[in-house]
Amino acid sequence: MLRRNLLPPLPGLLAFEAAARHASISRAAAELHLTQGAVSRQIHQLEAQLGVALFHRVRQRVVLTDPGRIYAGELRPLLRQLGETTQKVMSFAGAGGVLNLAVLPTFGTRWLAPRLGRFLAQHPQAGLNVATRTEPFDFDAEPFDAAIHFGAPHWAGAACHPLMREEVVALCSPAYQREQRLRRSADLARAVRLQQTTRPLLWAEWFAAAGQPVEQAARGPRFEQFAMMAQAAVHGLGVALLPRFLVQDEISSGALVVLPGPRLQGPEAYHLVVPDARAHNPLVQAFQAWLLQEVAADGLTPAA
Numbered sequence: 001m002l003r004r005n006l007l008p009p010l011p012g013l014l015a016f017e018a019a020a021r022h023a024s025i026s027r028a029a030a031e032l033h034l035t036q037g038a039v040s041r042q043i044h045q046l047e048a049q050l051g052v053a054l055f056h057r058v059r060q061r062v063v064l065t066d067p068g069r070i071y072a073g074e075l076r077p078l079l080r081q082l083g084e085t086t087q088k089v090m091s092f093a094g095a096g097g098v099l100n101l102a103v104l105p106t107f108g109t110r111w112l113a114p115r116l117g118r119f120l121a122q123h124p125q126a127g128l129n130v131a132t133r134t135e136p137f138d139f140d141a142e143p144f145d146a147a148i149h150f151g152a153p154h155w156a157g158a159a160c161h162p163l164m165r166e167e168v169v170a171l172c173s174p175a176y177q178r179e180q181r182l183r184r185s186a187d188l189a190r191a192v193r194l195q196q197t198t199r200p201l202l203w204a205e206w207f208a209a210a211g212q213p214v215e216q217a218a219r220g221p222r223f224e225q226f227a228m229m230a231q232a233a234v235h236g237l238g239v240a241l242l243p244r245f246l247v248q249d250e251i252s253s254g255a256l257v258v259l260p261g262p263r264l265q266g267p268e269a270y271h272l273v274v275p276d277a278r279a280h281n282p283l284v285q286a287f288q289a290w291l292l293q294e295v296a297a298d299g300l301t302p303a304a
Contacts, residue, residue, distance in 0.1 A: 012046035015039045016054060017079060020072040023061050097283045098127030102147040105132045106226040107270070110246045112148070119290050126283055134198075139275035145284050147273040159279065160271040161288055162303035164295045166243035168264040170206065171256040176236045185210040185261035192238030193220040194229050202241050202264075209262035230256070245300055269303030 018028035019039065029039045047054050054068035064072060103112055108130060120128065133147060136155055153160035170188060172180075180191055185207075193203050195218060203217040220238060223229040230247050233240040234255045241264070250256040272291055278284050295302065 008046050008049055009042075012042040012049075013075060013079065015042040016046055016068075017072065017075055019043060019055070019062055020064055020068065023063065025062060026060075097125075097281075098129065099146070099283050099287055100129045100131075100144045101287075102131055102133040102137070102142070102144045104134060104148055104150060106230075106246055107148055107150070108132060109227055110249075115294050118294075119287065122290065123283070123286060136273075139277070145274075145278045145281060146287065149271045149273045151268050151271075153269075153271055155273045158273045158275045160273050163270040163272055163291060164245075164300040165265055165269045165303050166245065167301070168202065168206070168241050168266075169244050170239055170241055170259040170261050171230075171247065171251070172233050172239040172259060173236045174254065174257050176233075176238070177257055177259065179236075182239070182259055185259075186212050188239055188259065188261065189214045193217070194232055194238045194240040195220045195222040196226060196229060196241070197222050197224045205266075206241055206262060206264055209264060245298065265301070271303070 014032060015028060015034075015038075018031050019025055022028050022031070025036050025039050025043075029036045032039065043054065050067075050071075052067045053065050054071060055062040056065060113130075116128065116130075120126065131144075133142075136149065137144075137147075138156075139158060147155075147158075148163075149155065149160065150166075153162065170185075172182065172191070176182075176191075180187070182188060182191060189207070189212065196202060200218050203220075204214075207214045207217055221232065223232065226242055226246055229240045230242055230250060232238070233242075234250060239259065244251070244258075244263075247256055251258060272288050274284055274288070
């Protein structure tokens with residue numbers, strides 16, 4: 001239950017936070033466009049409500065007391081969160097609504113972000129907020145209208161709409177291929193194999209598909225995200241197994257070459273996950289239709 005009698009006035013909190021950050025009443029007043037007297041009065045009123053001194057006054061400076069230091073440390077993230085929440089709500093002022101989207105980091109950076117301009121061009125009145133998430137989350141606890149998910153089509157309280165499958169190939173820099181003489185899939189058994197943290201069995205699956213099981217296939221430098229592993233491969237650290245559509249630019253430019261061997265296409269796929277409460281939202285539906293158009297235009301394998 002919200003205890004309103006314990007909530008101080010916002011101007012006093014802002015005055016205190018600014019004075020604590022600057023260790024100066026005058027600098028806080030300049031930031032807040034108030035007089036020094038007004039800032040001092042607001043801080044005195046706050047101290048009176050709390051029943052503790054928040055500052056020691058030392059000449060022209062103010063120094064936090066122990067309670068003041070605790071209060072400032074707890075208050076700053078709350079004010080920051082209030083500002084961010086207010087900004088999100090203000091984004092609803094547009095006639096087209098706002099889409100709050102959670103995406104996988106590399107998918108968002110490499111594939112989605114370069115295409116979002118086309119979606120916004122079709123929906124010029126819409127707002128868009130994009131954040132990254134690497135694991136399924138509770139839509140009731142997170143402010144998202146939809147999410148991009150890779151894996152099995154299961155998410156509590158939401159529907160998973162299939163988008164596309166991925167083709168995983170082995171890649172390295174042209175220089176690394178020449179230096180290590182990587183001409184056949186069997187040659188990769190002696191190469192440095194870059195590992196993706198969330199897919200520890202990927203190299204074992206690749207060698208099995210090549211008909212050449214290798215002991216300790218999971219040995220090698222480990223990376224949390226495909227984007228980092230792609231850069232490591234570009235700079236000659238070893239061979240990476242990567243979804244081809246995420247590194248098409250590097251392949252086209254010659255920074256990475258596709259090595260001989262199988263093209264893995266597992267049972268899992270990318271999905272647009274929509275919580276049940278947002279299933280009939282027009283902007284979410286428009287985004288889903290646009291995503292499917294982009295998948296088809298890119299020639300990717302549908303996940304239906």
